Amino acid sequence: MSYVKRSKEQLAQRVARDIHDGAYVNLGIGMPTLVANHLPKGIEVVLHSENGILGMGPAPAEGQEDYDLINAGKQPVTLLTGGSYFHHADSFAMMRGGHLDICVLGAFQVSATGDLANWHTGEKDAIPAVGGAMDLAIGAKQTWVMMDLLTKKGESKVVEKCGYPLTGIGCVKRIYSDLATLECTPGGLKLIDKVEGLGHGELEQLIGLPIRRHT
Amino acid sequence: MIDKIAASVADALAGVRDGSTVLIGGFGTAGIPNELIDGLIAQGAKDLVVVNNNAGNGDTGLAALLMTGRVRKIICSFPRQADSHVFDGLYRSGRIELELVPQGNLAERIRAAGAGIGAFFTPTGFGTDLAKGKETREINGRHYVLEHPIYGDVALIKAERGDRWGNLMFRKAARNFGPVMAMGAKMTVASVHEIAELGELEPEAVVTPGIFVSRIVKIDRVATQGGGFKS
Numbered sequence: 001m002s003y004v005k006r007s008k009e010q011l012a013q014r015v016a017r018d019i020h021d022g023a024y025v026n027l028g029i030g031m032p033t034l035v036a037n038h039l040p041k042g043i044e045v046v047l048h049s050e051n052g053i054l055g056m057g058p059a060p061a062e063g064q065e066d067y068d069l070i071n072a073g074k075q076p077v078t079l080l081t082g083g084s085y086f087h088h089a090d091s092f093a094m095m096r097g098g099h100l101d102i103c104v105l106g107a108f109q110v111s112a113t114g115d116l117a118n119w120h121t122g123e124k125d126a127i128p129a130v131g132g133a134m135d136l137a138i139g140a141k142q143t144w145v146m147m148d149l150l151t152k153k154g155e156s157k158v159v160e161k162c163g164y165p166l167t168g169i170g171c172v173k174r175i176y177s178d179l180a181t182l183e184c185t186p187g188g189l190k191l192i193d194k195v196e197g198l199g200h201g202e203l204e205q206l207i208g209l210p211i212r213r214h215t
Numbered sequence: 216m217i218d219k220i221a222a223s224v225a226d227a228l229a230g231v232r233d234g235s236t237v238l239i240g241g242f243g244t245a246g247i248p249n250e251l252i253d254g255l256i257a258q259g260a261k262d263l264v265v266v267n268n269n270a271g272n273g274d275t276g277l278a279a280l281l282m283t284g285r286v287r288k289i290i291c292s293f294p295r296q297a298d299s300h301v302f303d304g305l306y307r308s309g310r311i312e313l314e315l316v317p318q319g320n321l322a323e324r325i326r327a328a329g330a331g332i333g334a335f336f337t338p339t340g341f342g343t344d345l346a347k348g349k350e351t352r353e354i355n356g357r358h359y360v361l362e363h364p365i366y367g368d369v370a371l372i373k374a375e376r377g378d379r380w381g382n383l384m385f386r387k388a389a390r391n392f393g394p395v396m397a398m399g400a401k402m403t404v405a406s407v408h409e410i411a412e413l414g415e416l417e418p419e420a421v422v423t424p425g426i427f428v429s430r431i432v433k434i435d436r437v438a439t440q441g442g443g444f445k446s
Contacts, residue, residue, distance in 0.1 A: 049388070050318065051242045051243070051245070051388050051391050052388050052390055052391050053388055066387065067243075067244040067245060068244075068245045068246070068386050068387040068388060068389040069245070069387045069388050070242075070243050070244060070245055070388060074242075074243035074244065079387070085385075085387055085388055085390055086390070087322075087390050087391065087392070087393065087394040087395055087422070088242075088318075088319075088321075088322035088391050088392045088395060089322040089323055089325075089326040089394075089395045091319075091322075092318065092319030092322050092323065093323075095319060096319055096323075096337065096338065096339060120344075125307075126295075127294055127295040127303060127306060127307075127313075128294075128295070128313075128315050129292070129293040129294055129295040129296075129315070130292055130293065130315055130316075130317050130318070130345065131292050131293040131317075131318050132292070132317070132318040132319060133317070134317040134319075134320075134339050134340045134343060134345065135317050135318060135319030135320070135339045138338050138339055138341070139319075139338075139339070165343065165344050166342055166343045166344075167343065168341075168342070168343070169341065169342040169358075
């Protein structure tokens with residue numbers, strides 16, 4: 001059978017569908033920021049930015065940029081009614097203290113048991129930079145990863161054991177990918193859903209690991 | 216009488232010694248005390264350890280300070296950026312030491328210094344390369360890493376309004392590291408765009424009480440790039 005991958009927008013839509021009314025959410029830099037455009041209508045979701053914002057809104061209209069009001073990616077944003085500002089130690093207490101409901105991050109690799117590698121490729125000449133990745137990964141009540149399932153070379157980014165330096169251990173709960181949505185558990189991968197036409201065996205073959213069927 | 220208002224940036228930075236650990240506020244374009252950094256360059260202290268979230272952008276501000284060769288070591292969470300070429304060059308040629316710290320641990324280590332905490336156990340970084348060699352402990356079934364405070368000799372921060380007692384208010388997300396850095400240093404210098412009369416700042420709205428601030432200096436808003444006020 002043939003199947004069609006989820007586009008980036010469809011993937012963002014898929015993630016957004018699982019975000020509940022009233023959730024405090026941090027969307028990581030890159031692909032996860034797309035999720036904000038697809039949040040279900042009629043619910044209130046409060047977006048957190050690591051640099052001290054709750055209730056972050058979309059980018060301002062051209063000419064309205066305020067460079068005291070930027071997101072973690074250093075891009076100008078806005079503040080929604082009801083939003084607030086706070087200092088860095090409070091902002092990271094919101095993560096580390098388990099106050100954020102969901103954070104959505106990109107990844108280089110995720111292990112079947114939820115280890116995350118997303119900060120460093122480990123190359124010798126690369127200058128390492130971690131930012132808030134390690135705090136976010138272990139802090140939120142649920143850490144979700146949003147990524148393509150395969151690298152450009154066709155290798156699975158969901159692995160038995162991460163080869164890249166770790167960001168956190170056993171911290172990823174769900175993987176939203178262009179081919180399937182998976183749950184990471186101490187016992188390995190569990191299927192939540194997959195794109196139409198992709199067989200269970202075929203998905204297991206792409207990843208190279210057993211996946212328990214959705215029950 | 217308490218009067219923490221300095222007449223100039225040079226006065227505000229008088230007495231910064233060689234070998235100091237300097238906490239510098241800011242995140243991206245917001246809250247960077249560029250005029251104080253320029254003042255530190257002019258002041259001339261060397262052999263510095265600088266603590267900032269990043270490691271300088273372009274050729275101005277922190278990047279310009281790094282370029283003078285007076286910074287021995289930088290403690291930060293995210294040095295690598297599209298325009299961090301000054302740091303990149305120094306790092307690759309072994310002329311600056313880097314201590315990479317997860318951003319939340321960075322903020323909390325500075326806060327701990329200001330709060331008199333000897334060290335603390337944090338879950339961030341457990342099992343990663345950034346916790347290598349550090350003491351760990353399992354508490355109530357969760358794994359933690361022991362992290363120590365970062366004590367500043369000097370903090371340079373940017374606020375919005377202040378009064379002669381050193382009470383400070385910040386603007387939007389330019390607050391970021393300012394309040395914890397003010398706590399974490401022996402001497403805190405804050406630039407403000409506006410000096411208020413004592414009593415003018417709403418007591419409930421003061422974010423950093425003057426006890427954490429040593430000197431404030433007024434910097435005209437127009438002189439601040441970005442800062443929400445385009446020229």
